[in-house]
Amino acid sequence: MRRAVRALLDEAVDPPPARVVLSDPEARDAVLAHDRSVVRFADDPPAGTDAETVDRRGEEALARLRTAVRRAASDSTAAAADASRAASSPSGGTRVVATGAERTQPPDRRPFDGRPPPGWYERGGRVVRVTGRDEYYNRAKQEGYRSRSAYKLRQIDETADVLPRGGVAVDVGAAPGGWLQVAAERVGPRGRVVGVDRQRIEDVEKTDDRAHVETVRGDVTDETTRDRLLDAVGDGADAVVSDVAPNMTGEYTVDHARSVHLAGVALDVAVACLRPGGDFVAKVFDGPDLDRLRDDVDAEFEYVRDVRPDASRDSSSELYLVGKGRMAAPVAEDEVRTFDVVDTGTEGDGIARVDGYAVFVDAAAGETVRARVTDVKPNYAFTERVDEGEE
Ligand SMILES: C[S@@+](CC[C@H](N)C(=O)[O-])C[C@H]1O[C@@H](n2cnc3c(N)ncnc32)[C@H](O)[C@@H]1O
Incomplete structure (x- = not known):
């Protein structure tokens, strides 16, 4: 933890506005452990991060943030000194960037010949090492995916086989479009993908290997948005996948309950448009209401299973419920x-x-x-x- 917090503080700079980008989960957790309420997750991280972003305005919020960072660092003298420098930065802005996933090449190392070895990569003329799960962030950048989440859908599909070649896939909570890219690759050029999000999604280019992607903008909890989505889907879908996530408050029970609610809305979409045999995937944060949601999925599908993709961060409580085989039978069990x-x-x-x-x-x-x-x-x-x- 010390190293992660130090990494967080190493790059402390102070232009306005008050914004904190925590791309290192360990550092984030260290700060959260001291005050969960200081960190709020934005829907729309700035370009160049896939991280949780905090945008705090107001002196009181800033002060609490600085205190939490300082306390997180208090087990290390050097880090604490850095923390108090960050905490005493001019009013109106503290920007703390945690890039704990990157370590520059140590000076005593021989330069790499040709390609960097596994676990290291070149960026901006430097050779940097990738550690932990943030490998996925860097891979996404290199492989042209819009989000590190793209690897989650790839891994879910490898585990549970949910995106059939030539099929129609619906993506709920699709911005910025990483899952859309993966779904378009998986269903292939004869398939089709429809995404919905309340944020604008840049067009996903159709290629020879990828399906056509269409998007609908709107709040999926609104019936009118769902009607527009179902119109766009047309005849029916083979898979409904949902990575939809609430605005995080940092309050565990609230965030869990909201994620269950949104997954339930995604289930409504699935029930409304999946063809018999179609599959459903929904992200949810683990917690007391999970079993009820799992039962709701189970009632509509042949069976339900949990998938925790490797690309989910270790510190995350997220998991994906996978409903396999939509049932549209005119008889019910026990009847x-x-x-x-x-x-x-x-x-x-x-x-x-x-x-x-x-x-x-x-x-x-x-x-x-x-x-x-x-x-x-x-x-x-x-x-x-x-x-x-x-x-
Ligand atoms: C984790 S992101 C999805 C990332 C996406 N799977 C990717 O790979 O690019 C969650 C998304 O859910 C969207 N969202 C949250 N609540 C929503 C709602 N009520 N209606 C539509 N979209 C929503 C957010 O705007 C955000 O883009």
Whole structure:
């Protein structure tokens, strides 16, 4: 922690406005440990950072911020000295930039020949080392992704296979567009991607390898925005992915509850537009309401699982709920009803049809039986016979 806080203070400069960019999670946590309320996360980090950004105006807020930074550094004399310098900067602005992920090449090291070795890279004529999870930030810069989050979607798709080639994907909370880029690559040129965000999203260029990307601007909690989104989606989607995140207050319970609410809104979008068998991904911050949300997802999908991509920061409580296989069955689990068996399956079991949907029943074609639905899949269901008086 000391090293991270020192890194934070090393680059303390003081132009207005009062802004703190904490790209080192360790340093951020150190400051947060002293006063959670000083750090507020902006929706729109300035270009060049993928970090949590604080924009504080007002002397009182600044004073609290400086105190928290000073306390975080108080276990190191040198850092504390730097902290008090930062804290005594002219009123109106303290800018503290934590770039703990970068360490310049040590002077006693031989210069690298050709390409830097793994874990090091060249930037602005310097060879710098990448440490921890911020490798993803640097990779995003190098590989042309608009956000480090892009790697989260890549890893989720590698783990849970949610973006089918040639399919239609919907991205909820899509700005600045890292997930849109990944989704467009994954569904490929014959696929289509539609994103929604209340922030403006720069066009994502269509290439030979990537799908066409369309965006809708608006607040997804507004029904009118959802209607515009569903119009843009048209016939139905194969995947709805959501990285939507609330404005962070730093209050754990509030941030958790808001993230659950937004994930629920994304679930509404999924339920409204996913085709049977389609998949759903939603970011949520771990906490007491997570189980309820997981149950809501489970009710609409064949099964639900948690994915914690490697690209999420260690210090983050975020995880992604993945609902696999949207169910659009006309029967529900545990429902008991009468089935007319009209056909025989390859394994000899009877098949009843409910609005064209296949229900396997332990009976012969031509029989009419009472049965309880035991397992519902997107395209068919299983049952067990119910004898008279058993219901
Ligand atoms: C973590 S960012 C998404 C990053 C994105 N996945 C990427 O890779 O570029 C979360 C986004 O959710 C958006 N957001 C938050 N609340 C929203 C709402 N009510 N309606 C629409 N977008 C919202 C924010 O504007 C922000 O762009």
